[in-house]
Amino acid sequence: MPHKPKARSCPALFLTAPASHQGKTTLTAGLARHHRDQGRKVRVFKTGPDFLDPYILERASGHPVYSLDLWMTGEADCRRRLYDAASDADLILIEGSMGLFDGTPSSADLAQTFGVPVLAVIDATGMAQTFAAVAHGLASFRPGLPFYGVLANRVASARHAEMLLQTLPPGLRCFGTVMREDAMSLPERHLGLVQAQEIDDLEARLQRAAAQIAATALTELPPPVAFRPTLAEAVPKLLAGVTIAIARDQAFSFIYPANLELLTELGAKLAFFSPLADDALPEADAVYMPGGYPELHLATLSATLRTATGLRDHVAAGKPLYAECGGMLYLLDALTDKQGQTGNLLGLLPGHATLGRRLAGLGLQSVELDGETLRGHTFHYSSLTTPLAPLTHARRASGTAPGEAVYRHGSIVASYLHAYFPSNPIATARLFTP
Template structure:
């Protein structure tokens, strides 16, 4: 197919009136159902997220990329959908939070991309009010295209009947899904438990797919026209550079797009596991992504071979970029919510404590030597450090200062999770020791 050809692919955007309505479970179930029918399914996640995509990846058997009009940019969103349409039989997009929440919102993205919406509504504790919620979602913003609504966590056949009694005839209900703990996905303080930690995830996905089989979602949604978007060539600014990247259950918050961008920049990537106490691969730079170091304090404190390699790397003046959980690993100590503390690497002076309330949330950007990089922050820990921040991030929807960014020797660290493709040149500077604010 030529690069200037419009591609058509069935597509559906799953949304809800709020978080915790069951969007991820049903998106995963829908992906698994159609995959079981022999269809090629590509799934995307709206906004910054690392946990839901792992579930959706296992359901669809394909990496799940983020779509966000501000963080990743409209062109990036269009390019990824267009590329997916080259071989997909179905494209699914899972929204974030409620349909109209955030700036930009899921509604903004769906309207921009022209993808029809499916409203997933948790029907727990309601009857005819279901129709009012459905009507409000579908009529609040004129011009949005809706494929229909779905009642989730329905108690019984009689409950389903009551839910649909007041639904206007022009509002299509594609089905009702029974409350079913066998397909529910476990959660913890940052969201869903990671896919690699849910031992019976396959069984849960199959149960969700079985629920989908009883709805009208067994039929493919209408095809959406997707047009090509020009992409500038990525310069090989990291050619000849080897980057060692931590990757295991403690350091798993990595956008697939970030890995792809580093490779496109010409870098050679080598992965290692601090939890397994693996030796640091020979590398010119290190990337410590976010994750859950607070859940593995004793193991990380005992990982002396990894620690020695990272300390030698920094002592040699080689670049090390760390974000959120990766930054916590660099500190003197980290305390979990039970009050237990573990000694960390001692490469960045300070101590962080896991709290019970959010300490940082939202889309932010930071300007470095190569320009602006966009990303987000989402954490429950609070950091106490004697270091003076080199700069602060800027919030996308508030004049208040964003997260601090620290430059300490060859280390650049922050709570920010950056989306590298938002600025390839600035990204390259992070791994060549030139990321000066």
């Protein structure tokens, strides 16, 4: 009989909150940095679709940060990544998304599936004894959830901390009170946190957060969790001999590390270029234009010459170009930002997008292309006007409203959808082959 791999145990903690904007990322990063500074190897994961928080957490921990989502990445993918991390990590941290019970699937679903102890970060701004009620509600709402305790964040003073803990129920542990400190807060913009590479003093902020963690009981390692193995299917070398040019800079940085790894596993050679630096397009059989913030760099992108010429020649030669969200916007005739400034862009995809002040698309979605289904998500503030008829529409993970339009124009496939490539290697390979 074949040998069955054993479960691997590793201390693990799931950091969540009652809502967004409670300080989860800052404190997860601080916790990772504290334990890293003690010489421990810390592996951090992020719940749900997210490109911004993982870059912060990567800087804090020193290791790539992967997404875990029971729907988008799938339970088997989550299980494999946690099992692999447990092989050599001293601590596994998972940062939740939104509030603990928000979404389908929720952070609570993920924590309960893998038995990871849950620590709730609660922003104590503007509350006193009600802190205990919120903590009690989170801890008791779902029977069977491995609730570990709470952490009070943005506490104003020692007296405030005392009031927060006065009515905390017996048996519900508070692991500490973190004082309000602007020097460790992470700046935000319309899609979430400012990108790690744009925060000049990020190291100082991480160290301040780590110092705050050092004054809490979170210096203790959480209890070990047994992570069970799962069988991984072999990835066929469907892209053997294919070179894919991938845009990557501050304007185009929304890339799942797992996407790049899968392209390599499929046999592709990856070559990176920067439209912001007006790089020449590498010799390539296909191009991947990921999402990002083209709206913040309109003047620079409108003035590109070498990159623009390379991409136009690539499309004129009938070679595949796959574009997601911000990558799609760069291909349009024009883009107008929130200030009303318009930049003329590549003109490879007919249309004009305008950035709004409210979300125009949000949520988990899947799309069927040539009989294969890719899962992913959408999150954007811009709206597109185009004469193109959609090739198809994505489907929402929940709800009946139509999902994002997917366009095929010559050799271009483009959409607002951010695909998670490991959800379907065959569908992914087809995006980059004629």
